[in-house]
Amino acid sequence: MYRSLFPRDMFAEMDRLQREMQQAFDLSPTIRGFGRSGFPALNVGGTAKTVEIYALAPGVDPGTLEVHLDRGILTIAGERKGAAPASDGKETLHINERFEGAFRRVLTLPDDADPESVEAKARDGVVHITVQRQASSLPRRIAIQ
Template sequence: MYRALFSPDVFAELDRLQREMNQALEFSPSIRGLARGGFPAMNVGSTPQAVEIYAFAPGIDPASIEVNLEKGVLTIAGERASDLPDKEAKANVHIDERFAGTFRRVVTLPEDADPDKVSARYRDGVLHISIQRREAAQPRRISIQ
């Protein structure tokens, strides 16, 4: 009786339903972050002194990453080459989860970010961008006389 109610492979059916829902929603959070448009994964935060941005882009040559700041908008762009075998190799690819291709991420900065005080470092696959806040925006203690 129960065999007629359930598919022989319940997990395959659940996986198919999840894929269909992800395609329908176009915006699907997953354990790896955003499924679409989420490379490189980023952490953006701020302190009273600076805006800190971390872009996680392992395996990319730092010389191929472009970081631009214009009118309060920070853009990170570049390209990651595919590690898959060429089509002429006639190899079968069974799982391909690593992003390959061009990417572009855009972050709107707060008004007090100083475009003249920006530093960018790439180390161990992590691009760290620090944008200092303007001096006038820094919190300061006022002495009482």
């Protein structure tokens, strides 16, 4: 309830502040997606005719991935199985930094994305999703009469 102006353990307080700031950055939405350091990592870009999304998901079977588009919201979901060997009590795993478990990434597509023209391909752990832009929004030259 009462906090001293100078905490007893300055390094512990600095560590707490750093963790709180990191959590705030991790939970803040980016321009098109939600959260940094999510799995799978996403690259989102586009051309005049398409929106290009690359989901980097090594070790995930493409048959288990689910890609849904509903009212301009693209969802990529699936599960990544663990790569560590089953423990029989004789081995000790000291560090396991590889993500395993269920995941879900959600993106808001631009208003000119055509929900009828979506294509997804998977190769070498990279899922490439192409969403065509609506023809009415594409740049065109107007002839002067």
